[in-house]
Amino acid sequence: MTRLLSARSAGLLLCLCCALALATAMATQAGAATIRAELIYKKESIYNSIFVFKEGDYRTLRFGHNRRHYRESIYNPDDPTELASIYTRYATAGIVYPEKLEKAAVIGMGGGRTTWYLAHYLPALNITAVELDPEIVKIADKYFGVTEQDNLNIVTSDGRIFMRRTKETYDYIVVDAYRGHFVPFHLLTQEFYELVETRLEPGGAIVQNIEPNTMLFDHALATIGSVFDCVDLYEAGSNIVAVAYNGSCRTKETLIARAAPLQAAHGFRYNLEDMIRERLVTPPRDPEDVLTDDFAPANYLKSVETRKRKLKKD
Amino acid sequence: MAAVPSPRATAVFVGAIYVNAFVLGAVIMGYEMLGSRYLSPYFGGDIFTWGSLISTVLLSLMLGAYGGGHLADRHPSTALLGAFIALAGVFFLALPLFADALFLALSDSIENVRLGVLVAAFLLNIIPVTVLGVYTPFAVRLLIQFSSGTGRLVGSMSAMSTFGSIAGTLVTTFFLVPAIGSRAITMLFAVIALVSAASMFALSWLWKEAHREKGPGAGAAPGGAGDRAGA
Numbered sequence: 001m002t003r004l005l006s007a008r009s010a011g012l013l014l015c016l017c018c019a020l021a022l023a024t025a026m027a028t029q030a031g032a033a034t035i036r037a038e039l040i041y042k043k044e045s046i047y048n049s050i051f052v053f054k055e056g057d058y059r060t061l062r063f064g065h066n067r068r069h070y071r072e073s074i075y076n077p078d079d080p081t082e083l084a085s086i087y088t089r090y091a092t093a094g095i096v097y098p099e100k101l102e103k104a105a106v107i108g109m110g111g112g113r114t115t116w117y118l119a120h121y122l123p124a125l126n127i128t129a130v131e132l133d134p135e136i137v138k139i140a141d142k143y144f145g146v147t148e149q150d151n152l153n154i155v156t157s158d159g160r161i162f163m164r165r166t167k168e169t170y171d172y173i174v175v176d177a178y179r180g181h182f183v184p185f186h187l188l189t190q191e192f193y194e195l196v197e198t199r200l201e202p203g204g205a206i207v208q209n210i211e212p213n214t215m216l217f218d219h220a221l222a223t224i225g226s227v228f229d230c231v232d233l234y235e236a237g238s239n240i241v242a243v244a245y246n247g248s249c250r251t252k253e254t255l256i257a258r259a260a261p262l263q264a265a266h267g268f269r270y271n272l273e274d275m276i277r278e279r280l281v282t283p284p285r286d287p288e289d290v291l292t293d294d295f296a297p298a299n300y301l302k303s304v305e306t307r308k309r310k311l312k313k314d
Numbered sequence: 315m316a317a318v319p320s321p322r323a324t325a326v327f328v329g330a331i332y333v334n335a336f337v338l339g340a341v342i343m344g345y346e347m348l349g350s351r352y353l354s355p356y357f358g359g360d361i362f363t364w365g366s367l368i369s370t371v372l373l374s375l376m377l378g379a380y381g382g383g384h385l386a387d388r389h390p391s392t393a394l395l396g397a398f399i400a401l402a403g404v405f406f407l408a409l410p411l412f413a414d415a416l417f418l419a420l421s422d423s424i425e426n427v428r429l430g431v432l433v434a435a436f437l438l439n440i441i442p443v444t445v446l447g448v449y450t451p452f453a454v455r456l457l458i459q460f461s462s463g464t465g466r467l468v469g470s471m472s473a474m475s476t477f478g479s480i481a482g483t484l485v486t487t488f489f490l491v492p493a494i495g496s497r498a499i500t501m502l503f504a505v506i507a508l509v510s511a512a513s514m515f516a517l518s519w520l521w522k523e524a525h526r527e528k529g530p531g532a533g534a535a536p537g538g539a540g541d542r543a544g545a
Contacts, residue, residue: 046361132358158358161427186355293355293414295495 041143045135048179052143058084059143061111061136063179072178073111075144081117081269086237087209088114091174092268093234093275094243096259097250098171099203101125105170107159107187108177110136112146115174119152121266128153128170130162132177160186163195170199173206185298188220189291193227197246205245212240212309216301221282222289233280233311240280240311252279252314279314323524324460330517331453332474334510338399338449339478341503341510344486345406346371348503349438351496352413356421357431366428366435374439378447385448386455392521395452396514402442403507410497413438446507450475 037053037060044050049064058076062069074084083089091114095101101122106115109129119127129146131137134156140146148154155162159177173196177187186192196206206228210220221242225231228244259272291298319327349367350359357363385394417434424430454471461467490499 132360158360158427160355161358161421164356164421184354184359185351186359189355191355292495293351294497297492300492 041139043135043139045133047133048136050133050135050139052139061139061144073113073144075111075113077145080145081120083113083117083270085113087239087241088117089270090234090236090241090275091176091207091209092117092270093272094174094205094207094241095122095172096255096262096272096276097205097232097243097245098201100171100201103168103170103201104128104172104174105130105162105166105168105199106174106176107162108132108175109140109146109154110176111144112140113144114176115152116144116146117269119149121268123151125172126151126153128155128166128168130155130157130159132156132158159184160192160195163192163199166199168199169201169204171201171204173200173204175206175208183216183298183302185291185296186293188216188223188298189293189296190223190226191293193224193244197227200246203245203247205243208242208244209236210240210242211238211302212311213238213305213307214302215304215306216298217306217309218286219289219291219298219301222285222287223291225282225285226287226290231282231285233282234275234278235280235311240309252276255279280311281314283309283311319521319524323521327517327521328457328460330513331457332471334399334513335449335453335471335474336478336481337506337510338446339475340482340485341402341478341506342371342375342443342446342482343479344482344490344499345442345503346439347483347486347491348496348499349435351491352438353417353431353434356417357427357434362428363431363435366432367439370432370435370439371443373436374443375447377440378444378449379451381444382448383451383455386452390452390455392456392514392518395449395456396511396518398445398448398452399507399514400511401445403504403511405442405445406500406504406507409500442507 037055039051040054040059041052042050051062051064051069053060053062053069057078058074060071060075061073062071064070071085076082076084083092095118102125104118104125104127106118106127106129109115109131112129115127115129118125129152131140131154137154137156140154146152146154157165159175175187175196177184193206200206206224208220208224210217217240221231221233224242224244229246230244230249232243232250234241234243255276256273259276262268263272346367349371350363353359353363353367382398416437420430420434420437421427424433450471454468457467457471458464486499490502494502
């Protein structure tokens with residue numbers, strides 16, 4: 001037994017050391033922000049080192065890795081409809097796509113900005129927000145003003161297990177599951193998107209945030225595109241937001257025609273029509289890049305930086 | 315002692331046993347790392363997945379070591395050891411045929427995800443890792459007749475196996491997973507295990523041949539010549 005333990009711990013230790021070295025290297029590359037902010041709350045959960053900071057007028061939710069912090073969510077307590085992360089604004093623009101807006105799911109609630117914004121402006125939309133970490137659910141409630149309400153149900157679960165087990169189908173599904181700068185590979189594979197597709201109402205759409213400057217971008221795009229008929233892209237700050245759906249691909253004109261009455265009816269802070277006009281031309285995808293449960297080196301691909309893509313405006 | 319093997323035959327035999335300790339140590343840890351790729355799609359990739367994998371690999375190694383040690387004293391046969399390794403190889407070959415159906419059925423039938431992943435990890439590891447865990451005590455038993463010190467032999471065998479485990483962990487996580495699919499890696503482990511098993515059968519045969527040249531009464535398999543531990 002001693003041998004077994006020592007054999008294994010030696011193996012694990014070496015592995016850990018190398019992983020640590022690699023993670024440090026990747027963290028340095030990622031250029032994580034250095035914080036000059038006041039720490040309000042700190043929690044070591046089974047999934048993450050979670051930090052809540054006060055940064056000027058904002059509260060931020062950060063995950064720590066190797067003494068660096070990765071911003072997961074940003075919230076203005078005095079102005080809760082403000083979506084300070086630009087990509088979350090575009091995650092709300094996707095509501096132009098579904099044929100009806102009765103039920104929505106958010107996979108990876110985090111600080112819950114997108115979730116709260118949608119629940120706020122669309123009281124008739126029933127939202128289920130899925131979050132892996134129960135501590136995050138508590139923090140979202142206490143520090144980010146996100147709590148269960150009539151049209152918002154919060155479920156603590158792995159996103160894929162939730163999708164597998166739910167009996168519901170949704171008109172709009174937001175996939176935003178990150179852990180620091182790591183991506184759980186099982187939420188990025190063809191099998192995952194096929195599962196999501198089965199939980200999507202006819203005429204529904206999914207939206208996913210993708211960082212454009214790593215090798216993972218092409219692979220994520222190819223994977224989503226291998227399941228859904230159409231993938232539309234929007235430049236959202238330093239990120240790209242993809243909207244995927246089945247059926248015939250929408251022209252920009254039809255989308256703008258749908259955006260205008262929705263905007264007028266609900267008075268969204270971030271104008272749907274303006275965002276839809278920012279649509280990009282989806283680049284060709286290589287079927288070779290499709291990620292599967294069998295082969296999905298998500299974190300490796302994400303660690304390989306590429307030049308930021310210059311995508312043409314549609 | 316009935317068996318008087320040539321120094322060259324002995325060197326080949328001892329060397330081959332050490333090389334296989336390295337190779338199989340690598341396969342065990344490589345397979346454990348690979349386990350997360352099989353389980354994550356169905357049970358998530360969190361600390362419970364790793365806890366389940368590590369504990370069930372250790373359980374299997376424990377059972378393999380205990381059973382293997384006892385069996386080795388009764389039947390110190392290189393061919394029998396080869397049969398165990400071959401069983402692991404056959405399991406690896408078959409795994410991709412049933413893995414997805416099995417884990418999907420488990421994740422759908424066991425409501426508690428943490429229990430589900432523990433059961434899944436157990437089923438993933440219990441057969442192949444147990445039979446591979448037989449190797450180290452068996453190897454010690456086979457080599458003890460050539461050894462001048464039990465401590466040195468057991469220590470060297472453990473070190474060799476651990477060295478293999480380090481290599482298997484690093485190569486699998488840093489090179490194989492980013493380069494090829496999980497099923498392809500499983501097939502690679504299957505081939506390695508089957509080649510290792512074949513080398514055991516070859517050793518068993520060569521050893522008998524070596525003894526046959528020495529004349530009758532010298533055909534015992536290594537280890538059959540009597541336990542000289544502590545002598």
